[in-house]
Each structure stands twice: as C-alpha cells, then as structure tokens.
Amino acid sequence: MKCSVLFIFYFIFFSFFVCFYYYFCLVFVLFFCYFLNIFQNFKVLPGCNAAKRQLWE
Incomplete structure (x- = not known):
C-alpha cells in the first residue's frame, strides 16, 4: 500500500x-x-516558428 502511494x-x-x-x-x-x-534582421529560424506556433495555439 505504501509503495503505490509513494x-x-x-x-x-x-x-x-x-x-x-x-x-x-x-x-x-x-x-x-x-x-x-x-x-x-528578423531572419526567423524554423525552430522558433515551431515554438511560437506551439505557444500561441
């Protein structure tokens, strides 16, 4: 019992x-x-686009 709770x-x-x-x-x-x-100069990296999309959706 104790193990499962832990x-x-x-x-x-x-x-x-x-x-x-x-x-x-x-x-x-x-x-x-x-x-x-x-x-x-506002060159957007692909990883940043994915992160923004994930955060705003």
Missing part, C-alpha cells in the same frame, strides 16, 4: 517537474529567438 507521489512530482522545465525552456527559446531576430 509511486503515485513520485509520478505526479516528476510530471510536474517535466512540465515546468518544458514551459521554461519554451519561453527561454522564444526570448532567445526574439533577441536573435533583432540582431539578424
């Missing part, structure tokens, strides 16, 4: 951890691409 707790914690880092990385990539676009 497993569920770890699963919830791990999924929250992954989601937090996923969104943090997404925001970081968007800011990085934004500043990169300013310096590169």
Whole structure:
C-alpha cells in the first residue's frame, strides 16, 4: 500500500517537474529567438516558428 502511494507521489512530482522545465525552456527559446531576430534582421529560424506556433495555439 505504501509503495503505490509513494509511486503515485513520485509520478505526479516528476510530471510536474517535466512540465515546468518544458514551459521554461519554451519561453527561454522564444526570448532567445526574439533577441536573435533583432540582431539578424528578423531572419526567423524554423525552430522558433515551431515554438511560437506551439505557444500561441
């Protein structure tokens, strides 16, 4: 009984951890691409387009 409760707790914690880092990385990539676009005359990288599409949809 105790093991299953511990497993569920770890699963919830791990999924929250992954989601937090996923969104943090997404925001970081968007800011990085934004500043990169300013310096590169608004040449948009394909990865940035995908990140923007994922964030706004």
